[in-house]
Amino acid sequence: NESIVIKGKRFLVLKMIGRGGSSKVYQVLDQRNQLFAVKYVNLEEADPQTVESYKNEIEHLNHLQQYSDQIIKLYDYEITNSYIYMLMECGNLDLNTWLRNRKTVNPLERKFYWKNMLEAVQTIHKHGYLSICLELYLSSSVTIMFSKVPHTQTLHSIRVLLVFSVTFLCVGIVHSDLKPANFVIVNASLKLIDFGIANRIQPDVTSIMKDSQVGTLNYMPPEAIKDTSSQPGKASFKISTKGDVWSLGCIMYCMTYGKTPFQTITNQITKLHAIIDPTHEIEFPDIAEKDLLDVLKRCLVRNPRERISIAELLAHSYLKLQS
Numbered sequence: 001n002e003s004i005v006i007k008g009k010r011f012l013v014l015k016m017i018g019r020g021g022s023s024k025v026y027q028v029l030d031q032r033n034q035l036f037a038v039k040y041v042n043l044e045e046a047d048p049q050t051v052e053s054y055k056n057e058i059e060h061l062n063h064l065q066q067y068s069d070q071i072i073k074l075y076d077y078e079i080t081n082s083y084i085y086m087l088m089e090c091g092n093l094d095l096n097t098w099l100r101n102r103k104t105v106n107p108l109e110r111k112f113y114w115k116n117m118l119e120a121v122q123t124i125h126k127h128g129y130l131s132i133c134l135e136l137y138l139s140s141s142v143t144i145m146f147s148k149v150p151h152t153q154t155l156h157s158i159r160v161l162l163v164f165s166v167t168f169l170c171v172g173i174v175h176s177d178l179k180p181a182n183f184v185i186v187n188a189s190l191k192l193i194d195f196g197i198a199n200r201i202q203p204d205v206t207s208i209m210k211d212s213q214v215g216t217l218n219y220m221p222p223e224a225i226k227d228t229s230s231q232p233g234k235a236s237f238k239i240s241t242k243g244d245v246w247s248l249g250c251i252m253y254c255m256t257y258g259k260t261p262f263q264t265i266t267n268q269i270t271k272l273h274a275i276i277d278p279t280h281e282i283e284f285p286d287i288a289e290k291d292l293l294d295v296l297k298r299c300l301v302r303n304p305r306e307r308i309s310i311a312e313l314l315a316h317s318y319l320k321l322q323s
């Protein structure tokens with residue numbers, strides 16, 4: 001077996017976990033026989049935008065470590081002009097594979113995984129770009145308030161910061177491509193492994209397209225399809241945190257009914273129309289857990305403004321541990 005050296009530490013490669021265009025994820029052992037996941041990105045053929053997207057993802061992942069245990073741990077990383085190595089926490093199984101292998105889901109396990117997913121997504125919404133820039137703006141304006149600099153200079157710099165923060169307000173701080181393959185089971189809880197910034201990672205070559213869920217429409221919110229203002233590949237400001245609520249609702253729908261709401265529609269165009277068509281009623285077969293039924297119905301509301309929020313979902317009676 002080959003080995004990898006990251007920041008002077010040697011790791012033994014056990015197997016490849018998954019691969020994307022220019023990236024691969026390996027399961028490795030360190031000298032103390034600790035298990036890690038290493039994400040390797042080959043930058044030789046990567047264009048500057050791709051390189052930037054990876055650096056962006058590392059920055060985000062590094063920044064979010066401190067806020068929640070539901071974000072995969074990033075222990076170290078090494079960036080050169082030709083490659084990136086990210087030393088991360090290794091999970092047992094991604095949620096997509098887990099869902100495919102499980103016919104029935106234990107209701108308590110489902111409830112626990114739901115809480116983990118909500119906490120992970122709330123973390124990237126709360127501590128994404130938006131809050132960094134607001135914190136910057138607020139802290140700087142407070143310092144200016146108490147400093148002795150002449151007013152004209154002060155007002156000018158507040159204006160600059162205001163423009164800066166408003167611009168960031170428009171740039172999505174949401175994942176906007178959530179699906180089960182973005183979550184991994186580590187011991188008994190779910191953790192988010194990427195933020196939809198860098199290119200997709202598929203499982204190892206043996207598993208074909210369907211496993212990696214790359215480009216699946218099954219979790220896409222209606223507003224992302226209707227949003228004509230965004231060019232392909234551009235983060236559109238119309239996508240809000242509510243888009244992630246729709247995607248999480250689709251994941252939970254799958255954990256409840258064994259399939260996503262529009263999975264039976266195989267033609268991709270027909271599927272897109274169904275997702276945005278208000279007359280296409282999503283079926284909610286009756287289940288014992290009435291609270292869960294309510295959660296699903298409130299997540300899968302086509303109008304993002306009427307859709308339930310992450311904060312309301314975390315306060316929802318479904319997550320109370322009475323049952």
Ligand SMILES: CN1CCC(Oc2ccc(-c3[nH]nc4cccc(OCC5CCCCC5)c34)cc2)CC1
Nearest residue numbers: 017018037088089090091092093094097181202203
């Ligand atoms: C199909 N087969 C795959 C291996 C194994 O499942 C996983 C094990 C570990 C993990 C993982 N841990 N830390 C991880 C840190 C980053 C990325 C990670 O995966 C990336 C990508 C791997 C393919 C599936 C989608 C996620 C990471 C993830 C899947 C068993 C099922």
